[in-house]
Amino acid sequence: MKLLMHMCCAPCSTYLVSSLRKDGINVTGLFYNPNIHPIDEYQRRLDTVNEYSKIVDLDVRFIDDYMEDVWHNYNGVDDSRCKMCYSIRLDMAAKYAKENGYDAYTTSLLVSPYQKHDLIKELGEKFANKYDVDFYYYDFRPYFREGQAMAREMNLYRQKYCGCIISYNERIKHLNK
Template sequence: MKPRLLLHTCCAPCLLEPLDLWSGTFEVEVFFYNPNIQPAAEYERRSQTLRKFAEANSIVVHEPGYGPEHWTDAVGRISSADTDRCKECYILRLTRAAEFAGASAFEAFATTLAVSPYQNQESIAEAGEALSERTGIPFVYRDMTDRYRSSVEQSRALGLYRQNYCGCIPSMPQSRKNTR
């Protein structure tokens, strides 16, 4: 029997490659906790896309709730550079994943954020390692940005909804260019 991995998942398209990679070693269950996503209708669209894909592929999804106020409290107050804001955003989401993994007897946790070249991979790895030390749950990480192109092609072939921004208001196309 494979060890259980809780895979924090930002959206269905970004799930494809990490699922392919980690399913060889782990029994993967998905954790959709993304209070960074604005507006609520966009959160619901990403959530529904993920749940539909998961149902079709017999994947267990844990979704603790939207809670955008958690993002506002922890991250929204940061007005400095994107790197600082994104770092806190990773910490917020991965903290919830690590705590859930510990409480639900998972052997490890990981994140699909590792596949996106638009995310700060160094900060993701640092946040995961720090949480691993704090909770005792191993953080499984590999920079998977070399598989991003494949994830885009696969998600298009599957007809999955793909957003064109990361999630928060500052990352929206009308706020900036070249997000995702």
């Protein structure tokens, strides 16, 4: 199977790439995360994906986009903000998979116990239907720690907040308590 894997970041991708390859799946990465702020953090996560791709010889496609205004001006509650965030990224991943001849697409967001897993699954299937491509679903969450350990071994940068400016501000507030 030719699978496109949306990569939210390098650490969350480690377990998926290793496990999918063991199952004989041909994985290509896609970095598309316009939610990440500020710009130096965005660049750092992109660079880390690049660094990781060289270590494990992974072909990664980069769609470089930084939607500053969308998140700066967003004042909705957590659930709707994350729904918008997942939708933007999964819509692009499904579209890219369809337009570039992949059998299916998936996302490294499925490994994180900190994300809204059921919502990601629902939206993954929604955009699969929209573009007529399969969504590869698996609950990778039990392997999150294993993936983080792999990232540590590779000496990859591991971020301390989800990504958007709102999650960044929440992190700063928490540190200043």
